[in-house]
Amino acid sequence: MKVRILVSLKPGVLDPQGRAVHHALEGLGFAGVDDVRIGRTVTLEVADDTSDAALEEMCEKLLANTVIENYRIEKLEG
Amino acid sequence: MKVRILVSLKPGVLDPQGRAVHHALEGLGFAGVDDVRIGRTVTLEVADDTSDAALEEMCEKLLANTVIENYRIEKLEG
Numbered sequence: 001m002k003v004r005i006l007v008s009l010k011p012g013v014l015d016p017q018g019r020a021v022h023h024a025l026e027g028l029g030f031a032g033v034d035d036v037r038i039g040r041t042v043t044l045e046v047a048d049d050t051s052d053a054a055l056e057e058m059c060e061k062l063l064a065n066t067v068i069e070n071y072r073i074e075k076l077e078g
Numbered sequence: 079m080k081v082r083i084l085v086s087l088k089p090g091v092l093d094p095q096g097r098a099v100h101h102a103l104e105g106l107g108f109a110g111v112d113d114v115r116i117g118r119t120v121t122l123e124v125a126d127d128t129s130d131a132a133l134e135e136m137c138e139k140l141l142a143n144t145v146i147e148n149y150r151i152e153k154l155e156g
Contacts, residue, residue, distance in 0.1 A: 006119060021120065024140055030132065032125030039119035041084060042099065047110030054108065062102055 001048045002076040003055060007064045008039035043076075079126045080154040081133060085142045086117035121154075 009015050015037050022036040042063050046055075055073050064071040087093050093115050100114040120141050124133075133151050142149040 008119065008121070018120075021140070025136060028136075028139055030136055032128050033122060034125070035123035037121040039121065041086065041117035041119055042096075043086070043115040043117065044111060045113035047112070050110050058103060058106075058108055061106055062099070 001046055001050065003044045003046055003050075004074045004076050005042040005044065005055075005059060005063055006039060006072045006074065007042065007059075007069050008071075009037060010068055010070055013068045079124055079128060081122045081124055081128075082152045082154055083120040083122065083133075083137060083141055084117060084150045084152065085120065085137075085147050086149075087115060088146055088148055091146045 017038040018036040021038065022033060025033050025036065044055075044058075052073070059071045059073065060066060095116040096114040099116065100111060103111050103114065122133075122136075130151070137149045137151065138144060
């Protein structure tokens, strides 16, 4: 089973990477960019019987820093 | 308009980060994890009239290293 975990900074947490990309886009002449936020995806290939609880535990223990990050678990087809 | 760009390593490209996370998950006792791939998300807040071509150009020029990475553009509601 393929699972994608989207990890993103919590709203209000400063995103220096996003700011740097934002400046770079403006430097390249792209107008109309109001905000840029950088996040992480962790795509897992796991056994079909892996429980939601186990996936949550992976996120809580390792894949996301829950102090400053949110995570969302998406199960993908195929 | 909110746009999310998913950047991932092309199949076959070595993913040392993914491998490290894989080992760490196993070390924490999570069984049944066959593969781990790490990617990046870039969430943009852009003007509603931003064209698909402009978004592609942002990816090609800055947001993805198209030699080793694939990217996918997703338009999000709200």
